[in-house]
Amino acid sequence: MEKIERRQFLKLGLYSTAGVLVGSFFAFAKTEKDIGVKSYEDLLKFDWGYIVDTTRCIGCGSCVRACKVENEVPDTFFRTWVERYEISDSKKVHVDSPNGAIESFKENNTKDSEIDKAYFVPKLCNHCYDSPCTQVCPVGASYTSPDHVVLIDKKHCVGCGYCVQACPYGCRYIDESKGVADKCTLCYHRIHKGEAPACVNACPRNARIYGNLKDPNSKINKILNQRRYGVLKPEL
Amino acid sequence: MESFNNFVFPNELHITWTVMIVLYPYITGMVAGAFIVSSFYHVFNMEKLKTVARFALVSSLAFLLFATVPLLNHLGRPERAFYIMMTPNFSSAMSGFGFIYTFYMIIVVLEIWLSYRVEFIQKYNQSKGIAKLIYHLILLGNVTDNENTRRIDKKFVIILAGFGIPIACILHGYVGFLFGSIKANPWWSTPLMFIIFIFSAIVSGLAVLIFLYQFVHWLRKKMVDQDCLNLMAKWLWGFMIIAVTLELMELLSVSYENTERWAILKQLMEGKLKISYVYLQIGLFSIVPFLMLTYTSLYKFKNISIKNLIIWISSVMLLLQVLFMRWNVVIGGQLISKSLRGFTEYFPGLWDKEGIIVSFLIILVPFLLLYLFDKVFPFFKEKTS
Numbered sequence: 001m002e003k004i005e006r007r008q009f010l011k012l013g014l015y016s017t018a019g020v021l022v023g024s025f026f027a028f029a030k031t032e033k034d035i036g037v038k039s040y041e042d043l044l045k046f047d048w049g050y051i052v053d054t055t056r057c058i059g060c061g062s063c064v065r066a067c068k069v070e071n072e073v074p075d076t077f078f079r080t081w082v083e084r085y086e087i088s089d090s091k092k093v094h095v096d097s098p099n100g101a102i103e104s105f106k107e108n109n110t111k112d113s114e115i116d117k118a119y120f121v122p123k124l125c126n127h128c129y130d131s132p133c134t135q136v137c138p139v140g141a142s143y144t145s146p147d148h149v150v151l152i153d154k155k156h157c158v159g160c161g162y163c164v165q166a167c168p169y170g171c172r173y174i175d176e177s178k179g180v181a182d183k184c185t186l187c188y189h190r191i192h193k194g195e196a197p198a199c200v201n202a203c204p205r206n207a208r209i210y211g212n213l214k215d216p217n218s219k220i221n222k223i224l225n226q227r228r229y230g231v232l233k234p235e236l
Numbered sequence: 237m238e239s240f241n242n243f244v245f246p247n248e249l250h251i252t253w254t255v256m257i258v259l260y261p262y263i264t265g266m267v268a269g270a271f272i273v274s275s276f277y278h279v280f281n282m283e284k285l286k287t288v289a290r291f292a293l294v295s296s297l298a299f300l301l302f303a304t305v306p307l308l309n310h311l312g313r314p315e316r317a318f319y320i321m322m323t324p325n326f327s328s329a330m331s332g333f334g335f336i337y338t339f340y341m342i343i344v345v346l347e348i349w350l351s352y353r354v355e356f357i358q359k360y361n362q363s364k365g366i367a368k369l370i371y372h373l374i375l376l377g378n379v380t381d382n383e384n385t386r387r388i389d390k391k392f393v394i395i396l397a398g399f400g401i402p403i404a405c406i407l408h409g410y411v412g413f414l415f416g417s418i419k420a421n422p423w424w425s426t427p428l429m430f431i432i433f434i435f436s437a438i439v440s441g442l443a444v445l446i447f448l449y450q451f452v453h454w455l456r457k458k459m460v461d462q463d464c465l466n467l468m469a470k471w472l473w474g475f476m477i478i479a480v481t482l483e484l485m486e487l488l489s490v491s492y493e494n495t496e497r498w499a500i501l502k503q504l505m506e507g508k509l510k511i512s513y514v515y516l517q518i519g520l521f522s523i524v525p526f527l528m529l530t531y532t533s534l535y536k537f538k539n540i541s542i543k544n545l546i547i548w549i550s551s552v553m554l555l556l557q558v559l560f561m562r563w564n565v566v567i568g569g570q571l572i573s574k575s576l577r578g579f580t581e582y583f584p585g586l587w588d589k590e591g592i593i594v595s596f597l598i599i600l601v602p603f604l605l606l607y608l609f610d611k612v613f614p615f616f617k618e619k620t621s
Binding site for chain 2 (some may be wrong): 006016037076078079081083092093095097099100109113123132134135136137138139140141156157158159160161164165167169170171172173174176178179180181236
């Protein structure tokens with residue numbers, strides 16, 4: 001073997017290290033999975049569902065922050081938020097959600113000694129079947145995708161605000177900078193790449209679960225088959 | 237009963253529908269109401285209304301031309317307004333707006349054109365030069381005026397007025413349905429909203445006609461047609477009784493059933509809407525005109541001027557009553573949080589894009605337009621007092 005000069009050796013070492021680093025970045029960073037949607041018919045195999053486990057939520061607000069960043073949600077509006085319920089001895093219920101819980105919660109509002117029970121309830125768009133918001137959109141900009149996610153076509157929305165009025169859960173708002181309606185999209189851009197929605201991803205306690213309701217083996221179906229669950233405002 | 241603090245969902249800090257959306261039903265209410273009064277003359281041959289029939293039609297048009305202004309001012313994307321007619325989603329009550337509005341506009345314009353044809357022909361014959369050309373164009377080249385054409389004109393007016401009544405009811409009624417069909421809002425949701433809005437519209441239409449009719453005649457120092465005024469005042473009395481009764485009955489029903497929503501609605505009326513609803517809309521502007529109009533409708537007056545003054549004051553109060561009703565429905569409903577646990581706040585700013593000054597202008601301009609219209613389509617053939 002010829003004697004390599006020190007400078008050449010160092011250069012070789014530097015370039016190969018750089019190459020390994022860059023190469024490994026590409027190799028490990030790709031978390032996308034192909035969920036197998038190539039045509040309209042493939043979409044029909046999916047029915048995206050979402051569970052919020054209020055026994056697990058600790059009110060940290062990570063989901064609110066993650067959603068804000070991922071979806072560029074405008075200030076003072078929220079695609080998801082967390083509410084804190086404090087129920088005290090005198091059967092008083094104190095509910096609050098300071099700035100949507102984006103900076104979590106500070107002190108309690110009720111004295112500790114008086115609290116009977118307290119819990120957190122994360123809220124987001126319910127992506128209703130037969131949703132009232134798509135029913136009332138005058139131009140059809142609000143629609144339900146074939147895989148049951150309620151979405152907004154922002155190029156078509158006229159910003160009338162009727163859908164905001166019709167939503168029973170207060171999850172819609174008008175994005176003033178764009179003049180159109182906006183709301184949680186279940187991170188449609190992520191779930192189609194096999195990635196969890198930002199809020200599900202960020203939750204440290206697995207209080208938020210998503211999955212395909214049409215897949216009998218999905219985690220979400222296992223939970224729905226094993227535990228009691230409810231729907232908000234079922235009478236509507 | 238659990239007590240609660242004031243909590244609203246984070247997205248509910250700002251309300252979506254502002255005072256612009258209060259003005260829209262107010263204006264279309266006057267449009268529909270005025271047209272229906274005019275149609276009672278044409279279709280049901282109530283001769284006493286002949287004096288105001290044409291005035292009512294032109295008033296209807298003047299307000300109609302301005303009905304879309306508050307909506308366009310409010311839309312997030314007004315440049316896309318025509319999507320409502322290009323890609324309507326017919327499950328939405330709002331999608332009907334474009335078509336109903338256009339169709340109704342065609343009917344009103346045609347009816348006005350037919351009603352004024354004789355005057356236009358006279359003006360055509362009397363004028364020269366450019367004015368003559370303009371009248372010729374307005375008449376679409378047809379300057380024949382004889383018994384036959386008058387008969388045909390009248391026949392078509394009756395047909396148009398006949399079609400126009402249900403269309404006018406739909407024009408304003410659909411707004412009521414738009415609110416009443418929103419199950420998510422406990423203040424709005426009722427099947428009666430469609431009916432309440434229609435009767436309220438007739439009240440505002442009659443009130444604005446009486447208001448303007450008396451005002452114009454007072455300005456020009458002419459005598460009013462007393463029979464016509466008496467009839468309109470009696471109708472105003474009757475329709476306002478129905479409109480207020482419907483609204484109060486609906487409230488009685490909700491309070492009696494005492495379902496989950498009653499707690500927050502009661503708080504709304506005892507709190508945020510106490511002044512605008514209880515004291516003003518019902519108290520001052522419903523009960524007082526009711527008493528005044530009962531008096532003018534049932535008792536013989538020796539001094540007609542006093543009677544007419546009371547009628548005029550009642551019409552002003554009822555115009556305000558209908559405005560407050562629209563405010564209380566539209567804004568009141570949005571003040572309640574959908575969590576049913578609290579209220580948000582709203583009052584329009586003075587100089588806002590959707591604020592007080594703009595609202596003032598939007599209400600004022602149709603009246604100015606009417607003044608200009610009078611120059612082209614003179615409304616009244618009055619006797620001097």
